[in-house]
Amino acid sequence: MADGITPRASDYSQWYLDVIAQAELADYSPVKGCMVFRPHGFAIWDLMKTDLDARFKDTGHVNAYFPLLIPVSFLSKEAEHVEGFAKECAVVTHHRLRAAEGGGVEPDPASKLEEPLVIRPTSETIIWHMYGQWIQSWRDLPILINQWANVVRWEMKTRPFLRTAEFLWQEGHTAHATREEAVAETKQMLDVYEAFAQNILAMPVVKGVKSASERFAGALDTYCIEALMQNGWALQAGTSHFLGQNFAKAFDVTFQNTEGVREHVWATSWGVSTRMIGAVIMTHSDDTGLVLPPKVAPVQVVITPIWKTDAEKDLVLAHADKVKAALSPEFRVKIDARDTVKPGAKYFEWERKGVPLRLEIGPRDVAGDSVFAAPRTGGKKFGIAAATIRDGVRAALDAIQAELFQRALTRRTETLRTSVDYASFKEDVEKGGFIQVYWCDDAANEATIKEETRATIRCYPLEGQEQAVGKTCFYSGRPATHVALFARAY
Amino acid sequence: MADGITPRASDYSQWYLDVIAQAELADYSPVKGCMVFRPHGFAIWDLMKTDLDARFKDTGHVNAYFPLLIPVSFLSKEAEHVEGFAKECAVVTHHRLRAAEGGGVEPDPASKLEEPLVIRPTSETIIWHMYGQWIQSWRDLPILINQWANVVRWEMKTRPFLRTAEFLWQEGHTAHATREEAVAETKQMLDVYEAFAQNILAMPVVKGVKSASERFAGALDTYCIEALMQNGWALQAGTSHFLGQNFAKAFDVTFQNTEGVREHVWATSWGVSTRMIGAVIMTHSDDTGLVLPPKVAPVQVVITPIWKTDAEKDLVLAHADKVKAALSPEFRVKIDARDTVKPGAKYFEWERKGVPLRLEIGPRDVAGDSVFAAPRTGGKKFGIAAATIRDGVRAALDAIQAELFQRALTRRTETLRTSVDYASFKEDVEKGGFIQVYWCDDAANEATIKEETRATIRCYPLEGQEQAVGKTCFYSGRPATHVALFARAY
Numbered sequence: 001m002a003d004g005i006t007p008r009a010s011d012y013s014q015w016y017l018d019v020i021a022q023a024e025l026a027d028y029s030p031v032k033g034c035m036v037f038r039p040h041g042f043a044i045w046d047l048m049k050t051d052l053d054a055r056f057k058d059t060g061h062v063n064a065y066f067p068l069l070i071p072v073s074f075l076s077k078e079a080e081h082v083e084g085f086a087k088e089c090a091v092v093t094h095h096r097l098r099a100a101e102g103g104g105v106e107p108d109p110a111s112k113l114e115e116p117l118v119i120r121p122t123s124e125t126i127i128w129h130m131y132g133q134w135i136q137s138w139r140d141l142p143i144l145i146n147q148w149a150n151v152v153r154w155e156m157k158t159r160p161f162l163r164t165a166e167f168l169w170q171e172g173h174t175a176h177a178t179r180e181e182a183v184a185e186t187k188q189m190l191d192v193y194e195a196f197a198q199n200i201l202a203m204p205v206v207k208g209v210k211s212a213s214e215r216f217a218g219a220l221d222t223y224c225i226e227a228l229m230q231n232g233w234a235l236q237a238g239t240s241h242f243l244g245q246n247f248a249k250a251f252d253v254t255f256q257n258t259e260g261v262r263e264h265v266w267a268t269s270w271g272v273s274t275r276m277i278g279a280v281i282m283t284h285s286d287d288t289g290l291v292l293p294p295k296v297a298p299v300q301v302v303i304t305p306i307w308k309t310d311a312e313k314d315l316v317l318a319h320a321d322k323v324k325a326a327l328s329p330e331f332r333v334k335i336d337a338r339d340t341v342k343p344g345a346k347y348f349e350w351e352r353k354g355v356p357l358r359l360e361i362g363p364r365d366v367a368g369d370s371v372f373a374a375p376r377t378g379g380k381k382f383g384i385a386a387a388t389i390r391d392g393v394r395a396a397l398d399a400i401q402a403e404l405f406q407r408a409l410t411r412r413t414e415t416l417r418t419s420v421d422y423a424s425f426k427e428d429v430e431k432g433g434f435i436q437v438y439w440c441d442d443a444a445n446e447a448t449i450k451e452e453t454r455a456t457i458r459c460y461p462l463e464g465q466e467q468a469v470g471k472t473c474f475y476s477g478r479p480a481t482h483v484a485l486f487a488r489a490y
Numbered sequence: 491m492a493d494g495i496t497p498r499a500s501d502y503s504q505w506y507l508d509v510i511a512q513a514e515l516a517d518y519s520p521v522k523g524c525m526v527f528r529p530h531g532f533a534i535w536d537l538m539k540t541d542l543d544a545r546f547k548d549t550g551h552v553n554a555y556f557p558l559l560i561p562v563s564f565l566s567k568e569a570e571h572v573e574g575f576a577k578e579c580a581v582v583t584h585h586r587l588r589a590a591e592g593g594g595v596e597p598d599p600a601s602k603l604e605e606p607l608v609i610r611p612t613s614e615t616i617i618w619h620m621y622g623q624w625i626q627s628w629r630d631l632p633i634l635i636n637q638w639a640n641v642v643r644w645e646m647k648t649r650p651f652l653r654t655a656e657f658l659w660q661e662g663h664t665a666h667a668t669r670e671e672a673v674a675e676t677k678q679m680l681d682v683y684e685a686f687a688q689n690i691l692a693m694p695v696v697k698g699v700k701s702a703s704e705r706f707a708g709a710l711d712t713y714c715i716e717a718l719m720q721n722g723w724a725l726q727a728g729t730s731h732f733l734g735q736n737f738a739k740a741f742d743v744t745f746q747n748t749e750g751v752r753e754h755v756w757a758t759s760w761g762v763s764t765r766m767i768g769a770v771i772m773t774h775s776d777d778t779g780l781v782l783p784p785k786v787a788p789v790q791v792v793i794t795p796i797w798k799t800d801a802e803k804d805l806v807l808a809h810a811d812k813v814k815a816a817l818s819p820e821f822r823v824k825i826d827a828r829d830t831v832k833p834g835a836k837y838f839e840w841e842r843k844g845v846p847l848r849l850e851i852g853p854r855d856v857a858g859d860s861v862f863a864a865p866r867t868g869g870k871k872f873g874i875a876a877a878t879i880r881d882g883v884r885a886a887l888d889a890i891q892a893e894l895f896q897r898a899l900t901r902r903t904e905t906l907r908t909s910v911d912y913a914s915f916k917e918d919v920e921k922g923g924f925i926q927v928y929w930c931d932d933a934a935n936e937a938t939i940k941e942e943t944r945a946t947i948r949c950y951p952l953e954g955q956e957q958a959v960g961k962t963c964f965y966s967g968r969p970a971t972h973v974a975l976f977a978r979a980y
Contacts, residue, residue, distance in 0.1 A: 027624075029557045029616065029620070031557050031561060034558070035557070042552075042554045042555050045555075063532050065658065067525070067656055068524070069524060070521070072597075073594055075595060076594050086586075087587070092580045092583075093582075094580075095581065096579070096644065097579065103566070105565060107583060116584075117521060129520055130519070130526055133517070134517075145529060150639075152558065166559065
């Protein structure tokens, strides 16, 4: 099916790839693991960026930009960090090419670098090196910096948006005088991510904290938001790390406090990436193609004029222009006036591309001074009078946004299971969805469960941990230390 | 002078570095040639980006994103391109680090890539590879894509913003069915850059076309905007390339035209970079520090409350809040309410940071329900009534923007020289400024002049070329082919 979309029920992974291809969101590149963001896919990222950037600024952050290349020795400075990130990264060893024998070019041996550089897999090391030069006293704190950047983590098995060698993200890196302030910042940014995911992406998330095995390399605590995809797998959609004084100690960053005493600085880092686009696709789309929440839809409304005669064409196009003018600039509107494509084919095309609302305008709609509205989420088509077009479209888009959130929330709630023993847990894992259990924190048991079921602890939810008190671990039978959410995950 | 700024007259290069350091625009990084964009510097880029991006969209372009890494073989596909860009670029040869004997990490020999990758020095090759897959028929044209990205060109001698190994830029890459359409696109984007430079950066530019020796590697024609810095050196601030069918042929990109015949596609590319920030600094700043045109000033207005007693403090801060509320969100306003810093020190700090307008508010201003305004460009301070504060501030900022442009234009006009022979040309080069000559296009003579005077042909200005007809080349005495602008340049 060259032009079709594999149904979710028959092959979920292929469905995901088909949705992306049919909506022209992304393409494969000639470089293993690196993808191309096509305009329609990149526009979604641009909308996410604009919204998030405003939220970061509202919470007092500023943007900066640090170098792409990091000396390899920097990675080794924080003991756990090097374990986590040195393994798979792109290493720059030469700074010049020369003509090769037999044609082409090759690295010039004379240009070998004294110290190799890695392309940043994340920027803690280079940023903390710089913070060491900028921070002297309590007056220099806090530093609340965010960076929008590309990063590279060499990946063998890749999947567009969800796991690619190069990806785009933002990374916040903050420096504070006290532990309390840094912890508060970590949690504040988790709340920012939660609000963004739920209100903008229409994607319900669970806020939680990671177990030690799933923690960011170098963090004392990793907080996360976890979403649930339609196939019952979880997806980590954003993380916020409390780094303690680890990086400050590794890079010797101290400040003179108000009493004149030198102390190490406290740190956080937090990030979301283009992976969010994959999460949105997998949360909302259907067998017809992409479904986008209106707030991140590059085109929110497509107007499809319908005509038979030239006279009708003039009439409906004039009406379409009028409607578009009334909707702009509040909404992102496109008129599809192509006469080489039949209306039915246009409908399918814009459905595949995830446009939330289609407005059909035929001669009868012109006569009635109205439009005929078809939401991408289905349901009955309905008319909107031209006189109230803005209110009508706003209400329709708000309803779609709310419906998408509600559908995803219902799906998550209906598939939530609570396993009481490992036997039922194993059965529940096969059904998909989050599994909530009482759990005694234990890395070895966690590893065994992952090995045997491919399910991992997605998080210890921030809410409801008190319920674990006095309970028994479903796996070990020991006293429970946490309520844990398990799931198979991307 | 640790805290001071070297005067332009005594050491222009050091003055430039001092302005950047004192305004906290940028910092050196531990990676040779790579700089750190500090928040105040990055905010200028963000403002430039937002304005340019809107201009690109208004002219029908969309954003996309292509991979950072390019197979080395791609660079060799276009013969001139490889000459221009293979020389100095960062080469990725390994994809993993391993623990080194004696501590630290090193590239793992087992992870050597079969084909090395280069970090993009520019993206023509990877983009034209993708266009080859997207373009089949005339219906797929034009493609009007822009990319905001980081690029790396290994540089030995670097200078913040003006020449760095890694820099940020935008690169437009368009594909067209006809030569005429591609040429029109090339010129349209040059006009976009001119309008941006003059109206937003307050920087007068000359539009022109490069001589063959200064052309982009792989282009048939390179158009440019050339600005003049305060020391009399020129700076290329943006380029727009007509690439003909070179890349389409190298990557075999053809389309079926409306007659069903396959033809090669026509191409353009165009870009401006963070170098623009350097140009702005060098065009407008003075011995007191950074001067920014209001349209790209991250802080356009700083309010400095002045008080002696606590009662006065409450009064002036309340008044400052009221003024700020009246000015937001139209203007980017900051109140400097620090009580650890004296007013005079605040004035110097915001002057060094290039804030265009300072509003002083003391008890007398509160009583008079007004503010006292001090433009960064000097001149008499003046009062603005609180009741008309928005109009007053808008008029003041517009005047500053206009004044900066006019000053730069006057400087350029007053230093423009027309040399009639090589002897006077050599003298004129030492004086700085553009030198306009009648010229017979000749790469060898151009090279000799560059060698002997360090002056290069900045461009053949688009306007006034007809004046060369019937004239004699100032250097060779042969019939002139062009009016040429020479200068020493960054």
